[in-house]
Amino acid sequence: MTDQPLLVADSLRLNFGETKALDDASLHIWPGEIVALMGPSGSGKSTLLHCLAGILQPESGRVSYDGRDLTAMSDSERSALRRGEFGFVFQFGQLVPELTCVENVALPLRLSGAGRREAHRTATDWLERLEVGDVGAKRPGQVSGGQGQRVAVARALVSRPRVVFADEPTGALDSLNGELVMKLFIAAARDTGAAVVLVTHEARVAAYSDREAVVRDGRVREQEYAR
Numbered sequence: 001m002t003d004q005p006l007l008v009a010d011s012l013r014l015n016f017g018e019t020k021a022l023d024d025a026s027l028h029i030w031p032g033e034i035v036a037l038m039g040p041s042g043s044g045k046s047t048l049l050h051c052l053a054g055i056l057q058p059e060s061g062r063v064s065y066d067g068r069d070l071t072a073m074s075d076s077e078r079s080a081l082r083r084g085e086f087g088f089v090f091q092f093g094q095l096v097p098e099l100t101c102v103e104n105v106a107l108p109l110r111l112s113g114a115g116r117r118e119a120h121r122t123a124t125d126w127l128e129r130l131e132v133g134d135v136g137a138k139r140p141g142q143v144s145g146g147q148g149q150r151v152a153v154a155r156a157l158v159s160r161p162r163v164v165f166a167d168e169p170t171g172a173l174d175s176l177n178g179e180l181v182m183k184l185f186i187a188a189a190r191d192t193g194a195a196v197v198l199v200t201h202e203a204r205v206a207a208y209s210d211r212e213a214v215v216r217d218g219r220v221r222e223q224e225y226a227r
């Protein structure tokens with residue numbers, strides 16, 4: 001680890017109408033660190049993740065990434081940062097249904113200017129790494145939930161982001177498949193040196209992290225280093 005955090009949330013506040021979703025939430029993420037956000041339903045975990053990723057803007061407080069103030073950037077600067085430096089894995093629906101699995105994984109590379117052949121070769125390698133090399137030609141609707149999530153993980157990591165945000169990445173899977181996806185996901189993230197911010201309800205998913213941060217009532221209440 002370096003002596004500078006990669007991502008910092010400093011005293012974030014965000015309300016949805018009467019609901020205080022974030023109420024003075026602060027968190028540091030270090031390069032390469034795997035952090036699980038735990039806590040009761042509705043406590044603000046997803047809202048915190050979305051603010052850290054520059055998807056939601058807090059009403060007050062600051063998010064900085066690599067020393068740059070995300071909250072002060074224009075929308076287009078923030079989008080460029082998300083495309084270039086961040087990867088995302090969500091519970092459902094993040095694959096483009098009209099594209100094959102290999103095309104889905106190649107998409108981030110194509111959008112950043114890679115040629116078709118090179119992008120497909122890299123995407124195929126990533127599918128093999130996630131042990132779904134055989135589904136490349138299929139569309140997302142033709143593969144199982146576990147296979148689809150492994151394709152989604154490959155797509156999140158293919159452009160070698162420095163941070164991967166994962167919101168309940170195994171929430172729709174049975175425990176066996178969830179375990180396999182987590183194992184492959186975390187091994188690949190550690191290999192590439194990506195930090196991971198993971199929202200989960202499940203202790204056995206959080207067990208893959210280096211640190212658990214508990215969110216309660218819109219604030220990070222407890223942090224614990226695993227093992």
Ligand SMILES: Nc1ncnc2c1ncn2[C@@H]1O[C@H](COP(=O)(O)OP(=O)(O)OP(=O)(O)O)[C@@H](O)[C@H]1O
Pocket residue numbers: 016019020021039040041042043044045046047048
């Ligand atoms: N778009 C929205 N509009 C209105 N209220 C919202 C919105 N998003 C979140 N909230 C509310 O903000 C609070 C925090 O929600 P958030 O989704 O961050 O919690 P969470 O801890 O991720 O919950 P869960 O574990 O159930 O997914 C909740 O009370 C939720 O109902």
